[in-house]
Amino acid sequence: MKRRAVITLAGIVGPQAANVHQFWELVRAGNSGIRKIARFDAAPTGCEIGGEVPEFSLDFIPAKYKPKRLSRHTHLLLKAAQQLAQALPADGGFDLRVGLATSDSTMIAESGVRRVKQGYEGTCPMMVSQSPPHAAVGVLSMFLGCRGEVQTVSTACAAGMDAIGLAARDVLHGTTNLVVAGGADAPLGPSPLAEFVRCGLASRRRRLPEKSSRPFDAFADSGVLSEAAGLIFVEEASAALAAQRHPLCEIIGYANSNDLDSSAPGSGYVESMRRSLDAANMEVDNIDAIFAWGPGHPVLDRAEAVALEKVFTSHLRDIPVTSIKGVIGNPLAGAGPLQVTAAALSLAEGVIPPTANHEVPLAGINLDIVTGEPLHSKPEVVLLNAHGVGGSNCSIILKRWPPRPSITATKN
Secondary structure, eight states: OOOOEEEEEEEEEBTTBSSHHHHHHHHHHTOOOOEEOOSSOOGGGTOOEEBOOOOOOSTTSOGGGOGGGSOHHHHHHHHHHHTTGGGSOTTOOOEEEEEESOOOHHHHHHHHHHHHHHOGGGSOTTHHHHSSTHHHHHHHHHHHTOOSOEEEEOSGGGHHHHHHHHHHHHHHTTSOSEEEEEEEEOOOSHHHHHHHHHTTOSOOOOSOGGGOOOTTBTTOOSOOBBOEEEEEEEEEHHHHHHTTOOOSEEEEEEEEEEOSOTTSTTTTHHHHHHHHHHHHTOOGGGOOEEEOOOOSOHHHHHHHHHHHHHHHGGGGGGSEEEOTHHHHOBOGGGHHHHHHHHHHHHHHHTOBOOOTTOOSBOTTOOOEEOOSSOBOOOOSEEEEEEEETTTEEEEEEEEEOSSOOOGGGGOO
């Protein structure tokens, strides 16, 4: 029997969202989760807005992991994982694939300050074990009791979606029946936020933060940084059904590519989309909706729009396009799993969420952007894109799983 990779459950924390249901309510309504940053004084960085996860207690993390010493993105990953823990096999028989774009930037910055003040003897000894990207995934694997393969994917902002695509490959190739896959990042600290501002990848808006993340909009100045973590169950279909978990959708295509021209960010989108269509055995006219990356940065948004026109040609005018970045901002590798979850719930419910804050299209782009209210179009097949600094691109194609399940299937 042909193996099929499906998505069944999700655990999410994101801007103004403590679980999947809060996240979906925001995305479905197009309500932005961007606010003035409250956790620290961000004014000196040049950016005062971002998408913060609601504060939560660390009491659920066993004391042996020394919760207060863990990075912010580790806390977010563990909180997302907590929503899935009871559904995992007790014997730890599953794999783990998690994407992270950054290391613990706050710890790195603090260690540098200590070295300047105290000399090399003041350097933080925990840097070696806790600053690498895999440190967070290592703690996560112990927290969940994972006895399968554990891998960290680090393809910049595309890493979370890449982790999900690679998980689907593993399932289809028969190496596992269940992968917990996703990603996380927490760049809302003084040092990383200032660095993103300096390189032009964080909005300098101060007023109306809810209106600041503007995908494909002429009045966008840059993307808006945020924090998030998302983990999903990627399962072999028959195994999921045997466990009485009804699929939300099927992953039928995935591909990764890299920009060949460093001066043309997003130029690899064309290759990743075409390869994902080939992997799914689909033509462009089979795609019912596109969940674009659309981070709200004029250069990156335009590059994706141009790539979409090259791939879909005249068919593009008939395909609704949305981006959830107007709601969640850009949580780097945390964006991919939130985007995949939104697309999976869209297929399950039969709606396409609107693109928040898209009011005046970028000059020269020709996309049918969903705005205002959710579009009740009952899509069957959707394509998703992701792009990362350094030139990584990936595309995933999801297909509705009949019969259309109740949205309560994802309640955590």
